[in-house]
Amino acid sequence: MMQVISLLLENKPGALMRVTGLLTQRGYNIESLTVARTHDPELSRMTIVVDVDAALRQQVIKQMNRLINVLQATDLTDLPAVVRELVLVRIRTTMESRTAVLKEAEIFGGRVVDSSTEGYAIEATGDPEKLNEFVDVMRSYGEIEVTRSGALAIGLEAKKLRLQPPVPTKAVTAQKV
Amino acid sequence: MSTLMNGARMLLECLAREGVECIFGYPGGVTLPLYDALYEHPIRHVLVRHEENAAFAAEGFARATGKVGVCCATSGPGATNLTTGLVDAMMDSIPIVAITGQVSSRLIGSDAFQEADTFGITRSCTKHNYLVKRLEDLAQTVHEAFYVAATGRPGPVLVDITKDVLQGQGHYQPVTAIHLPGYKVFTEGHTGQIRRAAQMIQEAERPLVYAGGGIIAAGAAAELREFVERIDAPAVTTLMGLGALPSEHPNFISMPGMHGSYAANMAMTESDVLIALGVRFDDRVTGRLAAFAPHAKVIHVDIDPAEIGKNRAPDVPIVGDVKRVLAKLNKLLAESPESTSETVTAARRAWWRRVRAWKEEHPLRPVTSETEIKPQHLMAEIDRLSGGEAIVASDVGQHQMWAAQLVRFNAPRLWLNSGGLGSMGFGLPAAIGAQFARPGKLVFALVGDGGFQMSIPELGTISSNGLPIKIVVMNNGYLGMVRQWQELFYNNRLCAVELDCFPDAAKLAGAYGFTGRTIESPRELRAALEEAVSTPGPYLLNVKVSPSECVYPMVPAGAGIHEMVLGPPQPVAVPSR
Ligand SMILES: Cc1ncc(C[n+]2csc(CCOP(=O)(O)OP(=O)(O)O)c2C)c(N)n1
Numbered sequence: 001m002m003q004v005i006s007l008l009l010e011n012k013p014g015a016l017m018r019v020t021g022l023l024t025q026r027g028y029n030i031e032s033l034t035v036a037r038t039h040d041p042e043l044s045r046m047t048i049v050v051d052v053d054a055a056l057r058q059q060v061i062k063q064m065n066r067l068i069n070v071l072q073a074t075d076l077t078d079l080p081a082v083v084r085e086l087v088l089v090r091i092r093t094t095m096e097s098r099t100a101v102l103k104e105a106e107i108f109g110g111r112v113v114d115s116s117t118e119g120y121a122i123e124a125t126g127d128p129e130k131l132n133e134f135v136d137v138m139r140s141y142g143e144i145e146v147t148r149s150g151a152l153a154i155g156l157e158a159k160k161l162r163l164q165p166p167v168p169t170k171a172v173t174a175q176k177v
Numbered sequence: 178m179s180t181l182m183n184g185a186r187m188l189l190e191c192l193a194r195e196g197v198e199c200i201f202g203y204p205g206g207v208t209l210p211l212y213d214a215l216y217e218h219p220i221r222h223v224l225v226r227h228e229e230n231a232a233f234a235a236e237g238f239a240r241a242t243g244k245v246g247v248c249c250a251t252s253g254p255g256a257t258n259l260t261t262g263l264v265d266a267m268m269d270s271i272p273i274v275a276i277t278g279q280v281s282s283r284l285i286g287s288d289a290f291q292e293a294d295t296f297g298i299t300r301s302c303t304k305h306n307y308l309v310k311r312l313e314d315l316a317q318t319v320h321e322a323f324y325v326a327a328t329g330r331p332g333p334v335l336v337d338i339t340k341d342v343l344q345g346q347g348h349y350q351p352v353t354a355i356h357l358p359g360y361k362v363f364t365e366g367h368t369g370q371i372r373r374a375a376q377m378i379q380e381a382e383r384p385l386v387y388a389g390g391g392i393i394a395a396g397a398a399a400e401l402r403e404f405v406e407r408i409d410a411p412a413v414t415t416l417m418g419l420g421a422l423p424s425e426h427p428n429f430i431s432m433p434g435m436h437g438s439y440a441a442n443m444a445m446t447e448s449d450v451l452i453a454l455g456v457r458f459d460d461r462v463t464g465r466l467a468a469f470a471p472h473a474k475v476i477h478v479d480i481d482p483a484e485i486g487k488n489r490a491p492d493v494p495i496v497g498d499v500k501r502v503l504a505k506l507n508k509l510l511a512e513s514p515e516s517t518s519e520t521v522t523a524a525r526r527a528w529w530r531r532v533r534a535w536k537e538e539h540p541l542r543p544v545t546s547e548t549e550i551k552p553q554h555l556m557a558e559i560d561r562l563s564g565g566e567a568i569v570a571s572d573v574g575q576h577q578m579w580a581a582q583l584v585r586f587n588a589p590r591l592w593l594n595s596g597g598l599g600s601m602g603f604g605l606p607a608a609i610g611a612q613f614a615r616p617g618k619l620v621f622a623l624v625g626d627g628g629f630q631m632s633i634p635e636l637g638t639i640s641s642n643g644l645p646i647k648i649v650v651m652n653n654g655y656l657g658m659v660r661q662w663q664e665l666f667y668n669n670r671l672c673a674v675e676l677d678c679f680p681d682a683a684k685l686a687g688a689y690g691f692t693g694r695t696i697e698s699p700r701e702l703r704a705a706l707e708e709a710v711s712t713p714g715p716y717l718l719n720v721k722v723s724p725s726e727c728v729y730p731m732v733p734a735g736a737g738i739h740e741m742v743l744g745p746p747q748p749v750a751v752p753s754r
């Protein structure tokens with residue numbers, strides 16, 4: 001089963017590489033990864049979906065928490081959480097299939113974001129598995145191109161964030177040479 | 178307003194404010210501004226002969242003192258040459274700061290001359306690393322690097338600085354605070370868990386203290402000793418923890434693990450409460466995990482939460498600074514009345530009888546011979562000269578294991594070795610760092626004939642700085658440890674382990690301007706070692722020992738640590754070619 005990891009980390013160069021390095025070092029393939037700034041521009045929120053051996057999951061989380069740039073890494077796999085994804089589908093349509101495609105898209109809550117004689121571009125959001133079905137259905141109507149955002153997750157229980165306050169430097173007290 | 182200075186001068190300002198007196202390094206194109214600033218700066222720069230050895234020397238300095246060691250290298254090949262030392266420091270939790278030059282910021286990514294992605298390459302070799310592309314970030318970054326290296330679980334931190342930053346002009350702005358919101362340093366330890374630990378210890382019938390490098394890193398030797406004496410339990414220290422408890426302490430039953438003592442491994446296996454202090458249940462200690470300490474409840478104290486439960490799930494996990502946790506435990510144990518239960522007291526007495534019996538059954542005893550110098554004999558003589566007081570910087574191989582078994586260390590920071598990474602070529606440069614840190618101290622570089630040949634260039638550093646290091650080569654004519662595995666596990670099909678050429682020690686040392694000598698008779702051994710120590714300045718003593726000796730006890734790979742092989746299976750012929 002996939003592990004869903006949510007991280008809050010400093011928005012600094014190299015931070016992403018440190019986190020993914022812990023996974024690639026072990027030869028794990030990252031299924032999806034999203035990262036973007038939070039309301040605080042100094043921080044980013046990252047969601048990783050990755051297939052980690054059950055026995056090593058806790059260890060991986062601990063090692064992520066150990067990273068200097070990581071404020072908090074949480075395993076959301078078994079916690080109450082909302083997981084969502086965005087998919088963009090470009091589909092070629094024929095005159096006959098256009099209405100049917102629209103109907104199907106509606107069932108999945110899809111929204112047409114571009115329309116031309118060639119076809120549509122449709123966006124849909126939702127549970128990643130639901131989106132798989134959506135993509136399958138679209139494919140049954142013709143040639144498609146798909147881009148997915150990867151899973152975004154948010155835990156539904158607040159977790160206490162333990163942050164280190166600023167520490168005065170030794171250099172302040174040290175003598176100047 | 179402070180004076181205007183360039184980035185290189187500002188870097189030195191930062192180092193000086195961190196209390197740095199000496200850095201080990203090697204110059205190059207992009208670090209020219211740094212060396213120009215060093216020209217008139219009180220910080221001492223020690224020119225090593227290879228950047229890998231700059232990192233090892235910085236480690237030697239740090240291991241011998243507990244202070245942050247500093248090394249520096251130029252971009253490209255200079256930086257890549259540092260990496261083994263960085264990983265070494267990472268594995269053994271040694272605080273060093275590495276400064277590397279980088280090509281100018283506008284050239285990064287253009288395959289410029291001597292460009293390498295140092296920041297990327299060293300990501301996994303360091304506790305943390307930085308790339309500085311703006312002068313205004315320099316001071317904050319350097320101070321942060323020292324803070325990260327020295328606090329929590331110590332480790333190496335690299336600061337890669339572009340040439341334009343080193344050359345840029347600016348003012349040093351004193352850095353007043355380090356703000357790392359995500360850096361979690363756990364110090365205190367959970368009071369409830371410490372209380373549970375105290376109770377578990379008092380009820381233990383077969384307690385064992387298992388202490389490691391964390392005790393030395395935390396400066397907790399005094400607390401450890403008090404603890405061991407208070408509970409009067411037998412104690413083992415790991416390869417990284419030698420000296421954490423004096424080797425002569427009556428409760429000390431030596432090192433556990435692959436080449437550990439019989440008593441230590443049996444006590445591990447039979448204990449009912451294992452008190453693990455600043456250790457990480459390394460595979461070289463535990464052997465087959467499923468068979469490790471099968472009857473024991475485990476109390477595990479470590480400052481790094483990621484170590485707790487990594488290899489062995491503890492019954493009482495305590496995340497904290499082992500010095501503070503031990504102090505609290507000692508206080509609790511002193512306050513609460515002794516466990517009066519007669520069963521416990523009787524069981525403890527019986528436990529000590531068993532432990533003593535194991536110790537007597539198979540002691541770690543030096544072997545000697547009339548005709549050849551046995552490696553163990555050499556270690557016993559070094560031990561005699563040291564009396565538990567000298568610094569011994571060891572290389573990696575059989576000699577390292579024999580020294581760990583047979584040389585006493587009565588204080589922390591005397592036994593310096595590459596424990597986690599096992600990097601050959603560590604011993605000699607580490608001795609250099611240690612001798613700079615402790616100028617008046619007797620420092621042995623104890624190396625194999627293989628590892629020594631990885632370090633020969635550093636004889637130049639030793640000679641030009643007049644370092645009175647006593648280099649002792651345990652010369653068995655082989656890459657002995659690999660030969661041992663080929664002999665025992667690959668049908669003695671020796672391949673690529675023979676060192677049939679070794680330089681004439683007298684000529685080699687002579688070429689570098691100091692004294693060297695080769696001996697091979699056991700009768701000469703004591704006097705030759707004494708001469709090495711009493712001769713002022715450096716000394717190279719090449720000791721030819723019997724070639725076919727194997728290190729015992731030995732726990733074969735995949736076996737439980739109680740399944741030790743105590744001696745050679747049958748007489749082994751010396752292979753000839
Ligand atoms: C850099 C490096 N390369 C290879 C090894 C593998 N290795 C471990 S011990 C050893 C033999 C060391 O030979 P020597 O220095 O003569 O010491 P001895 O074991 O004979 O005491 C080797 C090759 C290593 N530990 N480090």
Ligand SMILES: [Mg+2]
Nearest residue numbers: 625626655657
């Ligand atoms: Mg050898």
